[in-house]
Amino acid sequence: MLQRIQTIYLLCAAGVSAGLIYVFELWITEDQVKVFAADINYVFAAFLTSAFFALVTIFRYKNRKSQFMLGRLNIILNFFLLGFFVYQSLNLSGETAVSEKGIGMLLPIVSIVFLALANKAIKKDEDLVKSVDRLR
Numbered sequence: 419m420l421q422r423i424q425t426i427y428l429l430c431a432a433g434v435s436a437g438l439i440y441v442f443e444l445w446i447t448e449d450q451v452k453v454f455a456a457d458i459n460y461v462f463a464a465f466l467t468s469a470f471f472a473l474v475t476i477f478r479y480k481n482r483k484s485q486f487m488l489g490r491l492n493i494i495l496n497f498f499l500l501g502f503f504v505y506q507s508l509n510l511s512g513e514t515a516v517s518e519k520g521i522g523m524l525l526p527i528v529s530i531v532f533l534a535l536a537n538k539a540i541k542k543d544e545d546l547v548k549s550v551d552r553l554r
Contacts, residue, residue: 422479422543427536428472431492434529436469442522444503455522464499468492468529475536482544489537493530500526 439455439462446452455461471492478485503523 422539424485424536424539424543425476425479427532427539428476428489431529431532431536432469432472432476434525434532435465435472435496438525439465439522442525443520444522445506445519452520455525461499461502464495465525468495468499468526471495472529472533482540482547486537486540486544489533489540493533493537496526496530496533500530 443452443454444461455465471488475485475488475492478488503526507519507523
């Protein structure tokens, strides 16, 4: 059942987490050096873990409960990433270490939206299966 809408949402979330981190910078230092997620090891690992969870979730289509649980776990991971970026932007604002914030700080938000849409579709499938089981 890979042809469901949540597969598209999960692929988009994986693409945002694994692909766009190389395109959009997180911030630009005062020396005009662009800092990408791949430059910071733990941020890079968190983004790749999020992409891995999204891909694993796609192939757990036979077990919708574990799919839903992995989606929630991935959302929590992206909230931690978002919290780290908010902390960085508030703590390092001004001209001390960060002079311009990049659009890459918003990538966890995009990923959270796709994951929430996927979880909503998974929940809808689960409800449909439960309603059919009641009719038997």
